[in-house]
Structures are given as C-alpha cells and as structure tokens.
Amino acid sequence: MPSHYIYSKGDEAENIASMRGYATRKQEIDKMLSYLIEPYIKDKTLRLLDAACGIGHLSAILGEMSPTSTFFGVDQTAAFVEEAKKLYASNAQASFRVMDVEDMPIEFSKAFDVTVCRGVISWIPYYEEFMTALMAVTKDHIFVSSLFYDGDIDFEIRVREFQKEGARDGFNKFYNVYSFSRFKKFLLASGARDVVPFDFNIGIELPRGSADSMGTYTVKLDTGELLQISGAVVMSWKWVRIDM
Numbered sequence: 001m002p003s004h005y006i007y008s009k010g011d012e013a014e015n016i017a018s019m020r021g022y023a024t025r026k027q028e029i030d031k032m033l034s035y036l037i038e039p040y041i042k043d044k045t046l047r048l049l050d051a052a053c054g055i056g057h058l059s060a061i062l063g064e065m066s067p068t069s070t071f072f073g074v075d076q077t078a079a080f081v082e083e084a085k086k087l088y089a090s091n092a093q094a095s096f097r098v099m100d101v102e103d104m105p106i107e108f109s110k111a112f113d114v115t116v117c118r119g120v121i122s123w124i125p126y127y128e129e130f131m132t133a134l135m136a137v138t139k140d141h142i143f144v145s146s147l148f149y150d151g152d153i154d155f156e157i158r159v160r161e162f163q164k165e166g167a168r169d170g171f172n173k174f175y176n177v178y179s180f181s182r183f184k185k186f187l188l189a190s191g192a193r194d195v196v197p198f199d200f201n202i203g204i205e206l207p208r209g210s211a212d213s214m215g216t217y218t219v220k221l222d223t224g225e226l227l228q229i230s231g232a233v234v235m236s237w238k239w240v241r242i243d244m
Helices: 012-024 028-041 058-065 078-087 101-108 128-137 180-189
Strands: 047-051 070-075 094-098 112-118 138-149 194-199 216-220 226-230 237-243
Touching: 012 078, 028 058, 028 112, 028 138, 028 237, 047 058, 047 101, 058 070, 058 112, 070 078, 078 094, 101 128, 112 128, 128 138, 128 180, 138 180, 180 194, 180 237
Parallel strands: 047 070, 047 112, 070 094, 112 138
Antiparallel strands: 138 237, 194 237, 216 226
C-alpha cells in the first residue's frame, strides 16, 4: 500500500455532514461493536486508540463503557480531526491528532491496550502495512471491521462517483472486499494469538437514495434477511477481534 494514501479523497464537508449523524444516533454496526468490546473495556482504566477516527464518535460510545479510560483518535484528514475536537471538547478523557496510522509505531510502540478501526481497511488499496502498524501499537486486542469474502479471493473495487468533487480527476474511493482466510493467515503470521470473526447482519431497513452516489440501502430477501448494498456493492461486513 502506498505510504500516506488518502483514503477519503475530496468532499470533506459532505463527509463531515454525513458523519455527524453517527454522533447523534448509534449506528447498527456501532451497536455490534459495543456488544463485542464491552467485556474487554467495561469499568477498566485503559488506553484506547481509534485508528482513522473520522469525527471521533466512537469516543462517546467507548466512554460510556469505560469512563476512566483515555481515548486517542488519529486520522489523516485534518478537517475530520478539527470536527472531532469541536464535538468532544468537553471530554477531558479524549484527544485527537492528525496523523497517518502507518507512522504511529515510531512514537507509540505498544502504547495502547485496545484499538478499534471502523471500516477503513476496505477504503485503502490494501491492508498489510496498515494492520502491521495497528499490531505494533496495540498490547492486547484490536477490533476492526471490513468487507470480507469467505472464499480465497480478494476483490479490489475502485469507485468513481462522477457527481463528487473528489472524482473529477479519477477514482475517488475503494470498496475492497478481502478474503477472510487470507486476512487471518496474515495476522497470525505477523504475531497475533487469535483472529475471531463476527458476521454483521443489519437489523433495520434502509431506503434507497440517489443512484448517482454510494449511499447504503437494504433489499429484503425471501428469507426475510436484509441485504445491505452500497451502489452496486454488497456490504459483507464483519467485525474481527484480534488477540495479541
């Protein structure tokens, strides 16, 4: 993966406006994270990292479970970090910094007890250097969500939303889907003790928006299961717990 790859290209104001909703209404995928992470952080005093934190909404979710822990959020997009600092200025336990995750091991070797990373590795060209950095800065557990496939195939999906500012000069997003077996094998070979997947199944119906943007919507199957789709991509999310 190229160093310092910009995974959120352009359209910062629009992205921030969309993410503000995460701070006011807990997303279904964040509810699942709360359930999975609670046994590892509840009522403990830890140092928690949110890698590629966006506007920092996970600081509030994790803070409810672990109010005496400190929370550190990093993101390469300065506008996101400034928004996080404004939204959570009253939270003395939370701090935010503009930083590329791949640079973190230089300063933060094994500095964090638990790390979370929500969705981001599907938005970058590949995960190896990014995950290596997370493992280098984390002592105990990493919780990461991404799009995964259960077969032995990786899918590189590049998106060009022609209506977006970031797409004027080319593709503006990745929506990569990774072979989970390959992902697990890489992490175990890199020093993880265990890698445990949890399938995410969305529990609410979402209406379809404009066909010219990658907005998420759901389709109900004959079985009653809801299929989550963004643009033309089936959103096969998993949360993964990585034990160090």
